[in-house]
Amino acid sequence: MSAAGEGGLDAAGLYVGGEGGLARCPWCAATPAYQHYHDHEWGFPVTDDRRLFEKLCLEGFQAGLSWLTILNKREAFRAGFANFEAEQVADFTDADVTRLLGDAGIVRHRGKIESTINNARRVIELRREFGSLAAFAWQFEPAAHTRPAVITREVARTLVTSAESVALSKALKKRGWTFVGPTTMYAFLQAMGVVNDHLEGCSARGRALQARAGVEVPLVR
16 A cells, blocks of 8 residues: 555656555655545535635635645644634634734744634625525536536646636625635635536545535525
């Protein structure tokens, strides 16, 4: 059984190695934690509001950094931001901002910290309007016929925004959200499984598709 970092790319550009010697999207080759995230989270549908809020916040913190950096700090982020329970984060004060700026376990960026608190307050407003964050976010699932028929490594390099991520960004900004640009929102749609951008032949692609088929999308109330 190979360890993370061992193995290599096959003819289709998939990374073959790591746990189980499976074929995976090449971006996850660096560490076992990255492979676990790829195998069990990225591209798999999420309908839980707490998890969705966490993903939105962490995608905002990731801007300008690698996702691996954020993943390695995720437990510290959860500890610092009340496990991303929006109602608790919405009550954070200037003292919490100061506390978080002193927390070496997270990304100490004042704008992103303040954005997370702001966006927690916006989550509460959005729930009043749509019933849940999940119901709002899943409205931006693209129609199947608008997606690439086959996602190769070359196609994946072009998947950085979409009409839906632009629309989601605009809808959130209109409601006062920050750090929710179209590229960040496309990464969010990938992370929450609204789009499945695992490469063709990736061992996780079929499982993510099957998981999506078994999920009942929450409706706007």
